[in-house]
Amino acid sequence: xxxxxxxxxxxxxxxxxxxxxxxxxDRYFGLKKPLAFGQVYATLARMVRDGFLVETxxxxxxxxxxxxxxxxxxxxxxxxxxxxxPDVPSESLQSNLFAKTVVALLTDEDAGHLLDLxxxxxxxxMRALTRAKDGADIMHVLLYDHALFHIxxxxxxxxxxxxxxEAMKAQLK
Amino acid sequence: xxxxxxxxxxxHESPTQVIPVLSARTLxxxxxxxxxxxxxxxxxxxxxxxxxxxxxxxxxxTLLHCLAGVIAPDEGRILxxxxxxxxxxxxxxxxxxxxxxGFVFQFGQLLPELTALDNASLPLLLAGKGRRExxxxxxxxxxxxxxxxxxxxxxAQLSGGQAQRVAIARALAMHPEVLFADEPTGALDSLSAExxxxxxxDQVRAAGTTLVLITHDPRTAAYADREVIIRDGRVSxxxxxxxx
Numbered sequence: 155x156x157x158x159x160x161x162x163x164x165x166x167x168x169x170x171x172x173x174x175x176x177x178x179x180d181r182y183f184g185l186k187k188p189l190a191f192g193q194v195y196a197t198l199a200r201m202v203r204d205g206f207l208v209e210t211x212x213x214x215x216x217x218x219x220x221x222x223x224x225x226x227x228x229x230x231x232x233x234x235x236x237x238x239x240p241d242v243p244s245e246s247l248q249s250n251l252f253a254k255t256v257v258a259l260l261t262d263e264d265a266g267h268l269l270d271l272x273x274x275x276x277x278x279x280m281r282a283l284t285r286a287k288d289g290a291d292i293m294h295v296l297l298y299d300h301a302l303f304h305i306x307x308x309x310x311x312x313x314x315x316x317x318x319x320e321a322m323k324a325q326l327k
Numbered sequence: 328x329x330x331x332x333x334x335x336x337x338x339h340e341s342p343t344q345v346i347p348v349l350s351a352r353t354l355x356x357x358x359x360x361x362x363x364x365x366x367x368x369x370x371x372x373x374x375x376x377x378x379x380x381x382x383x384x385x386x387x388x389t390l391l392h393c394l395a396g397v398i399a400p401d402e403g404r405i406l407x408x409x410x411x412x413x414x415x416x417x418x419x420x421x422x423x424x425x426x427x428x429g430f431v432f433q434f435g436q437l438l439p440e441l442t443a444l445d446n447a448s449l450p451l452l453l454a455g456k457g458r459r460e461x462x463x464x465x466x467x468x469x470x471x472x473x474x475x476x477x478x479x480x481x482x483a484q485l486s487g488g489q490a491q492r493v494a495i496a497r498a499l500a501m502h503p504e505v506l507f508a509d510e511p512t513g514a515l516d517s518l519s520a521e522x523x524x525x526x527x528x529d530q531v532r533a534a535g536t537t538l539v540l541i542t543h544d545p546r547t548a549a550y551a552d553r554e555v556i557i558r559d560g561r562v563s564x565x566x567x568x569x570x571x
Contacts, residue, residue, distance in 0.1 A: 270556045270564040278566060280549035288525075302546055309545045317382060
């Protein structure tokens with residue numbers, strides 16, 4: 155996920171102070187890893203420099219002045235381009251698991267069992283995510299769903315590979 | 328059958344209870360030339376939710392049918408709370424299925440001409456309950472499964488998820504010790520499957536019922552405490568053994 159563009163997108167909702175923006179980000183996207191304040195302010199300064207944001211005032215407080223940021227038309231164009239440009243699908247080929255499976259077949263080890271063990275490991279992660287959905291708010295439920303479907307895709311690869319072990323073994327001989 | 332709606336202690340809560348509610352010991356089952364089970368071994372503790380998974384033809388359905396007393400193994404033993412049920416005759420197994428086991432299938436298998444309430448009441452009536460009592464208990468189960476308002480509808484008027492919840496209510500109304508669910512979400516969309524599994528899990532937990540699931544769907548299996556993978560008629564991986 156591109157943190158800079160995500161922050162810019164949040165500023166597309168309404169002008170905001172860096173402090174509030176960081177908390178908005180963490181609420182929606184920072185479940186596992188909240189953004190550091192330093193990263194937020196550095197990103198905002200860079201986007202001001204690039205013309206995607208402008209500072210629209212400061213507010214004096216007990217500490218440093220609070221700067222208020224507002225998205226520019228160029229910033230909105232950048233966000234639109236980001237949102238409506240599809241991402242290239244990840245080409246994660248389970249390379250380590252693929253290698254282990256091939257080596258198991260080459261060495262007459264039980265490749266099916268190896269895949270079953272990996273499957274169990276994936277299922278353990280799915281169980282944890284499913285439990286985490288209990289009582290979670292809808293934003294987090296969506297995030298957990300996303301993770302669950304990605305793991306499920308890996309599992310489908312494992313299932314299909316299991317079904318193809320004999321064919322793979324024949325080809326490797 | 329008249330056990331109160333109260334869950335017994337689960338295995339991990341009661342260290343003194345070591346006898347599994349269900350055990351398979353060296354099960355073998357052949358269908359003609361097909362050797363469906365080849366020494367399957369499994370222990371299931373009271374109150375556990377166990378997902379049995381495996382590729383088509385791995386023997387998982389045969390294992391479930393043996394555990395549930397639907398078929399008898401050729402060799403090996405099935406122990407229900409320590410007592411061998413594998414050698415029981417058909418009549419005795421049939422009684423066992425009625426009184427101690429519950430079943431949920433992929434397509435709820437509701438009677439189309441009966442309402443949801445009548446479907447859920449039916450096993451209670453067949454077991455000898457009075458009509459009023461049976462309907463009262465069945466209605467309470469429909470409420471627990473979030474479909475109390477659908478009680479007067481026939482299966483054709485229900486969504487797939489609602490019909491499946493009626494089937495779960497019908498099974499749980501009999502207070503089974505073990506509920507067997509064969510692809511319970513196989514015909515449901517993702518959201519209905521999630522609702523159905525959440526409710527089924529919560530209700531079997533509350534009742535202390537052991538749930539044995541067969542599923543191809545990993546998102547459904549993720550509601551289980553433990554996964555057992557069957558391959559070539561044997562247990563290939565049991566996540567409890569892995570965790571231990």
